[in-house]
Amino acid sequence: MDTKSIVYIALFAALTAALALFPPISFAGLALPPITAQSLGVMLAGALAGSKRGGLALLLFVVLVAVGLPLLSGGRGGFGIFAGASGGFVLAWPISAFVIGWLLERAPQAGFVKMAAIIAFGGIVVMYAIGIPWMALVANLPLTKAVTIMLAYVPGDLVKVVLATFIARGVRRAYPTL
Amino acid sequence: MIDIQNVTLAYADRVILRDISLELSERRIAIIGANGSGKSSFARLLNGLVMPTKGDVLVDGLNTRTHGKDVRQKVGFVFQNPDNQIVFPVVEEDLAFGMKNLKFSKEDIAQKTTDILSRYNMLDMREHPAHLLSGGQKQLLAISGVLVMEPTYVVLDEPTTLLDLRNKRRITHAINALEQTVILASHDLDLLTDFDRVIVFDDGRIAIDDVPSVAIPHYIKLMS
Amino acid sequence: MLDLYSPGHSPIHKLSPGVKILAMMVGGTGLFLVENLGIVAVALAAVIALYKIAGLSATQVWNQIRPVLWILIFFLGLQWWLAGASVAVFVVLRLATLLLLAGLVTLTTRASDMIESLTSGLRFLRPLGVNPAKVGLAISLALRFIPVLAQITTEVREAQKARGMEHSIVAVAMPVAIRMLKMADDISDAIDARGYRP
Numbered sequence: 001m002d003t004k005s006i007v008y009i010a011l012f013a014a015l016t017a018a019l020a021l022f023p024p025i026s027f028a029g030l031a032l033p034p035i036t037a038q039s040l041g042v043m044l045a046g047a048l049a050g051s052k053r054g055g056l057a058l059l060l061f062v063v064l065v066a067v068g069l070p071l072l073s074g075g076r077g078g079f080g081i082f083a084g085a086s087g088g089f090v091l092a093w094p095i096s097a098f099v100i101g102w103l104l105e106r107a108p109q110a111g112f113v114k115m116a117a118i119i120a121f122g123g124i125v126v127m128y129a130i131g132i133p134w135m136a137l138v139a140n141l142p143l144t145k146a147v148t149i150m151l152a153y154v155p156g157d158l159v160k161v162v163l164a165t166f167i168a169r170g171v172r173r174a175y176p177t178l
Numbered sequence: 179m180i181d182i183q184n185v186t187l188a189y190a191d192r193v194i195l196r197d198i199s200l201e202l203s204e205r206r207i208a209i210i211g212a213n214g215s216g217k218s219s220f221a222r223l224l225n226g227l228v229m230p231t232k233g234d235v236l237v238d239g240l241n242t243r244t245h246g247k248d249v250r251q252k253v254g255f256v257f258q259n260p261d262n263q264i265v266f267p268v269v270e271e272d273l274a275f276g277m278k279n280l281k282f283s284k285e286d287i288a289q290k291t292t293d294i295l296s297r298y299n300m301l302d303m304r305e306h307p308a309h310l311l312s313g314g315q316k317q318l319l320a321i322s323g324v325l326v327m328e329p330t331y332v333v334l335d336e337p338t339t340l341l342d343l344r345n346k347r348r349i350t351h352a353i354n355a356l357e358q359t360v361i362l363a364s365h366d367l368d369l370l371t372d373f374d375r376v377i378v379f380d381d382g383r384i385a386i387d388d389v390p391s392v393a394i395p396h397y398i399k400l401m402s
Numbered sequence: 403m404l405d406l407y408s409p410g411h412s413p414i415h416k417l418s419p420g421v422k423i424l425a426m427m428v429g430g431t432g433l434f435l436v437e438n439l440g441i442v443a444v445a446l447a448a449v450i451a452l453y454k455i456a457g458l459s460a461t462q463v464w465n466q467i468r469p470v471l472w473i474l475i476f477f478l479g480l481q482w483w484l485a486g487a488s489v490a491v492f493v494v495l496r497l498a499t500l501l502l503l504a505g506l507v508t509l510t511t512r513a514s515d516m517i518e519s520l521t522s523g524l525r526f527l528r529p530l531g532v533n534p535a536k537v538g539l540a541i542s543l544a545l546r547f548i549p550v551l552a553q554i555t556t557e558v559r560e561a562q563k564a565r566g567m568e569h570s571i572v573a574v575a576m577p578v579a580i581r582m583l584k585m586a587d588d589i590s591d592a593i594d595a596r597g598y599r600p
C-alpha cells in the first residue's frame with residue numbers, strides 16, 4: 001500500500017471523528033431524533049476514498065474507538081460501545097463504507113439519483129442489516145420490535161444520504177485527481 | 179552541487195517548466211516568482227518529490243530518478259504549511275519519524291532530539307501535542323524534523339508565507355543560521371538581501387539569475 | 403493524548419492490555435451464555451468489586467452508565483411490557499454489567515499502550531499481508547489529523563459565517579473536504595520527503 005493510501009485511510013478515520021464535533025441538527029417540531037453528522041463520514045469515506053481505503057479508514061476509526069478514545073459523538077468511546085445497543089451500527093461502518101466504494105467503483109458515471117441510491121444502500125440498508133440484529137441480541141428484543149424502533153431514524157438517514165451525495169459530487173468535481 | 183540538466187516539467191498538456199538548465203553551488207540561493215511561475219514545482223524537483231518530464235536532476239552526482247532514497251536524505255524539504263508536514267501527534271514522535279526511516283539507533287534519536295529542541299528553545303515542548311504549538315513553533319518543528327536527518331541541502335518552499343511578522347523574523351533567523359546549503363523559494367523579498375544568488379522564474383522560464391541587488395529590482399519591475 | 407484513561411497503580415492497571423481485552427471478551431461472551439438472573443447479579447457485583455480494586459470511585463462507575471441511562475430505562479420498560487418484570491431486570495442488568503466491564507478496561511488502560519500492544523499483536527497477521535508499521539503510521543496520522551480537521555472546520559465556519567452560511571452543511575463541508583484532501587496530498591509528499599519507504 002502506498003503512502004497516499006495510508007494518509008487517506010488516516011484522513012477519513014479522522015474526518016469521521018471530527019464530525020462528532022458538529023452540533024447535532026434537530027428538526028424541531030417534526031419529532032425526529034437529532035441527526036449526528038458521524039455517519040456522514042462513513043458515506044463520504046466510501047464515496048470519496050473508495051472501497052479499500054474507505055473501508056480501512058472506518059476500520060481504523062472503530063479500532064481507535066475500541067481502544068478508548070472518546071471519538072463518538074457525545075465523547076463516547078471504549079469497548080463498552082460494542083456491548084451497547086448501537087454497537088452493531090458502529091461495527092457496520094467499515095462494511096458500509098466498503099460497499100459504497102465498491103458499488104461506486106462499478107458505476108463511475110453514476111448520476112445524482114444512482115449515486116444517492118448506492119450511498120443509501122450502503123449507508124442505510126447494509127448498516128441496518130448489521131445494526132438491528134445486534135440491537136435485538138443485546139437488548140433481548142424481538143427483531144420486529146428493533147426494526148420498528150429504527151424506522152424512526154430512516155428520514156434522518158435519508159437526509160444524510162442526500163447531503164453526502166451533494167458533497168461527494170461537488171468534491172469530485174473540484175478535486176478530479178482524487 | 180545540484181545540477182539541473184535540460185529539465186522540462188509538464189502535467190498533462192500544461193507545461194510548468196521549460197527546458198531549465200542550472201548549476202546550484204552557492205550556499206544561499208533564493209527562488210522567486212509570481213504564483214504559478216513554476217518555483218514550487220522547481221523546488222520539488224530538487225529532492226525527487228517530482229520527477230522531470232524531460233531531462234535530469236543530479237544531486238552530488240546522484241540522479242533523482244535512480245537514487246531517490248539517497249537524494250531525499252541529502253536534500254531536506256520544508257513545506258509552506260507546517261501542518262501539512264508534521265506527521266505525528268507529539269513533538270518528539272514527529273522528530274523521531276525521519277530518523278527511524280534512516281534506521282538511527284534509539285540513543286542517537288534521543289540525543290539528536292534533545293540537541294535540536296534546545297537549539298530552538300523548545301526543550302520543554304518535547305512531549306507537547308504538535309497542534310498546541312504556535313505557528314512559528316510549528317514551522318521550527320518542521321525545520322527541526324528535516325535537520326535531524328542531517329541533510330547537505332535544505333530546500334524551503336515559502337516557509338514564512340503563513341506567519342506573522344514576529345514569527346517571520348524568528349524563522350528567518352533560523353534559516354540564516356543554518357550551516358547547510360539553503361535553497362529558498364519565497365515571496366518575502368526582504369529575507370533575501372544577504373543571499374548569494376537569486377533566480378527569478380517567470381512562466382516556467384528563468385527570467386533573471388543574478389545577485390540580489392540586481393535580481394530583486396528586476397523582479398519588482400517585472401511584476402509591476 | 404486525549405483518552406478516557408484514569409491514572410492509577412492497581413494490579414488491574416498493571417495487567418497487560420492484551421490480557422485485559424481477552425478477559426473482557428471471555429467474560430462478555432459468558433454473560434450471553436447464561437440465562438440466570440442470580441448469576442448476572444453476582445457478575446455485576448464482581449465487576450463493581452473490580453472497580454474498587456482498581457481504585458476507581460462510585461462516580462466513575464456511575465459515569466459508565468449515565469450516558470446510556472435513558473436507553474437502559476427505555477429497554478427496561480419495553481421488556482417489562484413484552485416479557486414481564488424478571489426478564490426486563492435480567493436484560494438490563496446484563497447490559498449494565500457488560501458496559502461496566504468494558505469501561506473498566508478503558509479506564510485502566512492507556513490508549514497508547516493499547517495501540518502499542520495492538521500493533522505488536524498484528525505481527526501475527528503478517529502472513530495475511532498486514533504490515534504493523536503501516537498500521538502504526540495510519541494510527542498516528544489519524545490522531546494528528548483530528549485536531550487539524552477540527553481547526554479547519556472552525557476556520558471555514560467562520561469564513562462562511564461572514565457570508566451568513568455557517569449553518570449550511572454543504573457550504574461548510576465542501577471547502578473543508580477540499581482543504582483536507584489538499585492537506586492529505588501534501589502530507590503524503592512530506593512523508594516521502596522524510597525518507598519513508600512504504
